[in-house]
Amino acid sequence: MEATTVLYETDPDAHISVQDLTMAYGDFVIQRDLNFTIRRGDIFIIMGGSGCGKSTLLRHLIGLKAPASGRVLYDGISYWESSPADQQRIKRGFGMSFQSGALWSSLTLAENVALPLGEYTDLTAADIAEVVSLKLSLVGLSGFEEFYPSEISGGMQKRAALARAIALDPAILFFDEPSAGLDPISSRRLDDLILELRVSLGTTIVVVTHELASIFTIADNVVFLDAETRTMIATGNPKTLRDESPDPRVRRFLNRGEI
């Protein structure tokens, strides 16, 4: 297996490095020449207007879609140049919270969280049950173990999906539009939860969102994708970009178009 692992030199802080990435569906290029680094323990936000390819970039980062060209590196290891077994191992370190939750509707919340634990660890049933109730209590859903996803509200579904995403103590957590469809208070609580996970567990967190409130509350760094030029036009700290970016498009976006 060692022979198939392709290692590239990256910044020692870098957890995920995106190098010269071009994303395309067939001949249709979504974004080209993406170059940015996500540092270990950072909360990194992928932002941009609707339809610019934010979610597509996320699909590339979680190994669901292969790049048209370029590389995605995790600790210097190129995902798409690795063997399937290595890819599986890299993916084991991911936790993903999908836009609509994507809870399995035929399973209870407890079973949703328990499934990856049962498949990928040697834990006993009793241990799994304890981990499940711990994870559900972390997202404030203690006591909802036996509920089916259809029996709880959208906000609760999102939190349950987060509980499933953190079931295996992932090194990287991905969120697709975590606050979409949530009221401001639930959305704020989810942001606090994301911050808390980073502080307590040192998890690297990658978020796709265009909620400015979230961006300024939680982000350490962002990458800004532009739909028109089909490439990234800025990366860095959002507050710095808002006040000092030389690019008027970035300043406009981060100031809600009010300049």
Place this chain on the structure above:
Amino acid sequence: MPGQLNLQFPSPDNLRVVLADSWLLTDSRPSPDDIALQLQSRSDIHSISFDGTAVTQWDSGLLIFLARVFQLAGEHSINIDPDGLPDGARRMMTLATAVPAKEDTGKHSEHPPLLERIGLRSLSMWRAAPEMLQFLGDVTLSFGRLLRGTAQFRRSDLMLIVEDVGPHALPIVSLISFLVGLIVAYMGAVQLAQFGAQIYIANLVSLGMTREMGALMTGIIMAGRTGAAFAAQLGTMQVNEEIDAFRTLGFNPIDFLVLPRMLALVLMMPLLVLYAGIVGITAGMFVAVTAFDISTFEYYQQTVRSMAWTHIWVGVIKGTVYGILIAFAGCLRGMQCGRSAQAVGEATTSAVVTGILFIVIAASLLTIMFQELGI
């Protein structure tokens, strides 16, 4: 090195839990049972403190241990002083205990007793009956609007559905009808040959296929193929709130979705039944000519002699009735669908089962009715 646990008593009423080394989920970890024993045997303990300075690495393994200790402390009404824990673990435990567990949610994982289940099932069936009648009423009203020309639906939708339930079903209807014709002919011929009456294969096949088997087999194929598709389409639309979108915009979903589907099957079923009859009779001819020494012309003559328009009408009427029932069952289950992937699966299954059940009941009633009427 796997996690180490040490219990100390800095003062008689304080239990200090000293944690060391690595507390990972994948390693073996000390169990909290020792703490439970201490708490049980020594009633003078009033608080628990921690010393986690020697912990090298931790994940959920440590947290589930702590969750158990916190729970034990709660049961014995003992104070917890989490200050000595590793910083991250302390914060996670604060988070985990921030929202108290919801109790009395009315959820039980165990099965209710048999009698209760029978009762619940009966009640739900009883409640389903008015729903079905309501749907029947809605569909009837919708047909009324169709006749008056006020029903709202898109003609192009109707055409697409007609194409899907008619021409696209021909290959499977051909295959099944041919094989059924073959079986009827062969089974009958072996018996008839004992009396040297092989020529009556033609009567058996033509009557059997046109009056009964053509309609029945086509009905069952369409229940599995089209009834299921209707339920899955409408069910998924229900999940995506598309049906609600129709309602909100003032469209009647029965007119817009159910009516074209019913209409398509009512138009196509008679044609499919006629087609199935022809294919079945051809299969009978194939058996008679190849295996039982009857010439094509003889078989043709015998078929024409045995056939009457009434047999064809009986088959076509049965087929049309089955078509209405299949579309009704498929659309009913689709419209009743819940809002999850699981529910779509249940709706589809239920549509096929209901459709076939309706067909078999209708087949028996119609056969008796035609018998009584002497048709």
